[in-house]
Amino acid sequence: MDYLSEQIQKWVVSAVGKNAAIVSIERLKGSTSSVLHKLTLKLTDEMKEVVVRQYDNKEWLKEEPDLALHEAGSLFWATDKGLSAPEVIAYEERGKVCGVPLVLMSKVTGTVELKPQDMSEWIDGLAKELVKIHTVDISDFPWKYFSYNDMGKVEVPGWSSVPGTWKKVIEMVKGAPPKARECFIHRDYHPANVLWESGSVSGVVDWVNACMGPAGIDVGHCRWNLAMLYDVETADEFLSAYQGYAGPDYVYDPYWDLISLIDVLFGPPEVYPGWKAFGVTELTNKLMEERMDKYAVSLVENAERSE
CATH class of the missing domain: 3.30.200.20 (Phosphorylase Kinase; domain 1)
Known part of the structure; x- marks a missing residue:
């Protein structure tokens, strides 16, 4: 239509x-x-x-x-x-x-910016805006968080070059989730849903998945997007920036990164059409597979260090 x-x-x-x-x-x-x-x-x-x-x-x-x-x-x-x-x-x-x-x-003013002139300032703005969303206390919102994938049916992806890592990812998310403070979460927070004007965030769009849930789900989903768009280091920088703004109210647990990764595991990773629409045209599906594997490896290593 x-x-x-x-x-x-x-x-x-x-x-x-x-x-x-x-x-x-x-x-x-x-x-x-x-x-x-x-x-x-x-x-x-x-x-x-x-x-x-x-x-x-x-x-x-x-x-x-x-x-x-x-x-x-x-x-x-x-x-x-x-x-x-x-x-x-x-x-x-x-x-x-x-x-x-x-x-x-x-109509919210501003435009999507996926090729910022100052990456650090851009990441800082993304993190600061997400913390603002998560400071909204919520207790009676009718929509609640749920995982998009059935943990009992998830299998090691056949396209991966590191199947052993994915086996560990799957094993790590099958246990009971850690306790986490529930707040208002966007549920699809990523750079293509954030608008910028004069170097600052002017608005966040696409709220259809918003719900009451753990902040780590939004952090994890944005981190996965950043790892696929750029690299693991950018995803890590976003986490550091978020932790800096959130302070002691947020306790990082790698579980939420891992479950966010499983949430998008429905087949071989492909370039998100929205990225192309906003000017990122150099990505390939093969590169998406490589970056997905690298991100999975980084998450497993981080989770093992946290044990």
Whole structure:
């Protein structure tokens, strides 16, 4: 569903205001699991930019039919707590407008930056923003953390050049998870979901997976993304920066890095299309395999040192 139907356009105008008129519509790049459009509307005395998401992934909707409600609930919570997230304008949970669920939200200023001029400052900003999210205390949020992979069915990947390491990874995550303070987590925090303006983080987007869970899941998922985009050293630098901002409230446990790694183990690793959309075009699937192995080795070595 690459287009924005007339029904959705009317729904957007109705939600924004009766005097609103659509000036332009632009398909946003980077999204791989849903369709995003930015609309510019002319109001009586101002211009307004909004974003509408269409949840058209049937498989995902079958597993989680409340996606629009979940994203809307996450955004309501995030903005109420003062986080840099889009504001909900309207949502349509059951697909009555055009056959798929919809969320209409404000447009956060800024752009995705995957090739920063100053990597250390960029990593520092990523870490600082994530700590801000995790400082939100949460006790009655209806969505709870769960692992994306069935630990009982995970097998050593056939593509790996270090199968022994992966066997250890699998063994390490099969035990009971360590105790951890639960907080508000984004659940998909990575560089392509963070917007920048004038060298600082201006907003975080894609909150549909937000839930109550351990901070280590967000840290681990971002670290995996950084290891795949750049290298293990960048992932380690992010962890150090995060620990510096979080202080004693965060106790690092390699388990959460390992479980985050298993969360993405559904087949041979491939280059995430969103990275290509935002200008990182030099990566290959073969390189992804090599970096996945290197990251797994580093995590196992770290976990063994921690025992």
